[in-house]
Amino acid sequence: MxxxxxxxxxxxxxxxxxxxxxxxxxxxxxxxxxxxxxxxxxxxxxxxxxxxxxxxxxxxxxxxxxxxxxxxxxxxxxxxxxxxxLRGWWSNYREVFGPQSLPDFEAEASVIRTFESSVIPGLLQTPAYATAVFEGGRYTGVEEIERRTRARMERREILTRFNPAKFRVVLDEAALRRSMGSREVMTEQMQHLLYMARLPNVDLQVLPFAAGAHAALVAPFSILEFPEPLDLPIVFVDTATDGLFLEEPEEVEQHTVTYSDAQGSALSTTQSARFIADVLKTLESE
Incomplete structure (x- = not known):
């Protein structure tokens, strides 16, 4: 492909x-x-x-x-x-992604750094988990939920293709604890997180409740960097609508500092894997 x-x-x-x-x-x-x-x-x-x-x-x-x-x-x-x-695959999901599409930029990103506070990042979601997320919103039509889930699954290809993007994630513990769908859905999702965390291009760090206050007590965001010098980094901030793109150097720098601070408060990748494994054990024992 x-x-x-x-x-x-x-x-x-x-x-x-x-x-x-x-x-x-x-x-x-x-x-x-x-x-x-x-x-x-x-x-x-x-x-x-x-x-x-x-x-x-x-x-x-x-x-x-x-x-x-x-x-x-x-x-x-x-x-x-x-x-x-030319048009990318995401143009077929214009009603899902909106006129300015996040996958449009993800397609050429070399590094993506994400902070997420409430849910598992879309690039790491399983189909069942993504469906449960959409079912919790206002997108109640079965066909629409299925279409949104398919679109989200296609986004994940950037992490497993040849020369994949490097994905750095700081994930709040709340995203691991918040139940989406059934216990089986959450069990599968935790197993998938552990699998993805083993990939050489994925770094997953958990920010535990025990860390207390931290710099990223803000809306979830992603920083995308590109290999071409002319393509300057951008920030994508999740909103209740289509999300917001920030491109001013000062805004990008502020989010970069915020991400670094949150990363410093998070567990190491090894500790995070153990943390997720413990959450999985709890799910499997219920």
Whole structure:
């Protein structure tokens, strides 16, 4: 299976490259628009990644104007423009993920750091557990719950594919104690957590009640980092709707510090595995 890529990140990368090329020629946006005889907002939408499609002929005009003559560089920019038009598997679940999709960014993330306080993170959920989570919300239609569960299960592929994303999790004890569905559902979920915790790309740390107050007494969040230098880290914060993306460097830094502090208060990965195993034993003995 071919590894999916993020159309959004490719579009942003293309915009960044074009802005840099324009800057290298000391041209202003006004000068570019005037020379190409474009509408005033056309270049702005391209440079701000607000347009999904950049026509090949428009891209060639920009590169000619910016004196981009290297054939490899021109080919790379055309490849970015082409990739930006493609749709990932998550586009089939637009009603589930919303217009700005978390899987869109997860597809190319090299490292994902997550703090979760109430439930097992979606990337580590079993189908039965995910179904129980959705049944606890307002999504009561059977078909809708099944569709949301399928979408969540497809997200998990980023952890087991070739060259998988590194997943670092700080999980509040409450997520382990909160019963979702039946005892059998929770037993299976704890077994799955222990299995995933053994993967070399997954680090799972439990933040026990005994730790008391800690820095992450806030909404659950994830920090996504990418291998390309032009793709800056972003933060995703869970909300009651579709979630919120934060991209300002100060916001990313604040969440990074918060995650590090919570990680420092959590048990080690080895201690956490023992903790989860004890929770599993309790479930199995009930």
């Amino acid at each position: 071919q590894r999916p890529h993020s159309p959004t990140l490719r579009r942003r990368r293309l915009s960044a490259e074009l802005r840099r090329a324009r800057s290298n020629t000391n041209l202003t946006t006004t000068q570019v628009v005037k020379q190409l005889k474009w509408a005033a907002g056309k270049l702005s939408k391209i440079e701000n990644a607000e347009t999904q499609t950049v026509k090949a002929e428009d891209l060639d005009k920009l590169m000619d104007l910016y004196e981009v003559s290297d054939s490899a560089q021109r080919e790379a920019l055309h490849a970015l423009a082409k990739d930006a038009k």
